[in-house]
Amino acid sequence: MKKFLVSGIATALFAISASSMAADFVAGKDYKVLANPGTVEVPGKIEVREFFWYGCPHCFILEPHMQTWLKKMPKDVNFVRTPAAMNPVWEQNARGYYVSEALGVRKRTHLPLFHAINEGNQQIFDQASQAKFFVNYGVPEAKFNSMYNSFAITSKVAQAKKLAQQYQLSGVPAVVVNGKYVVQGQDATVTDVVSYLVEKERKAK
Incomplete structure (x- = not known):
């Protein structure tokens, strides 16, 4: 007893x-409140948007926590990954990400690419090295290269740049909740704050 x-x-x-x-x-300490909130992709759902770069060690450390959070993500939440294209090198990986998404291999390549760069010390940052990497997942180099600088991919990269500027991001990883709040960091506290903000938005509806 x-x-x-x-x-x-x-x-x-x-x-x-x-x-x-x-x-x-609290605002200003654990998260930043945006002066000019952005719009969400799916009206009626609470958006959680993660900005990252494959070569960022902090993003790599955060990723397992995000993966755990995603497994129990509430049904009223829409999660969006956005590859940060905040400089020329990052833009190369952003293009590769959107090509992988367009070709339907993103789910199989996302974590392996993170590991190849951050644990395998592979320099997979330009078009040629990415094309060779994606060959391992059934993507012909010619197909990858034909899409890499296409209008569709360029438009997505431009949108990623615009969002990063709108949300006043200075670096990654960064998680934006419902276009209103920015959470930064690399440990489990990030997802705790995200969950807190999701609940805050849910109550505000």
Whole structure:
């Protein structure tokens, strides 16, 4: 009986602690409030948009936490990945990302590319190296190259640039919640803050 009582108290204290942690998230410290909110892709859903670059070690560290969060993502949330194209090198990877998405291989290549660059020390940053990487996933080099500088891919890259500017991003990783809040960091706290903000937006509806 005593054992169950202690266990129950511990569980209650944990719940109170978790609630207190969520209540402690404050604007200007744990997240940034955007002066000019952006629009969301799917009206009626709470948007969570992750900006990243494959060569960013901080993005690589954050990725497992994002993957865990995605497995329990609420149904009223729309998650969008956006490859940051904030300089010429990053833009090369952004183009590769959108080509992989257009060809339907993005789900199979996203994590392997992260690992190849950050753990395998492979320099997969330009068009040629990316084309060779995607060959391993059934994408012919000619097909990759034909789409790399296409109008459709260029338009998506331009949109990614525009969003990064609109959200006043200075670096990555950055997670934008419902076009209103920016959360930055590389540990599990990021997803805790994101969940807090999602709930905040849900209550505001």
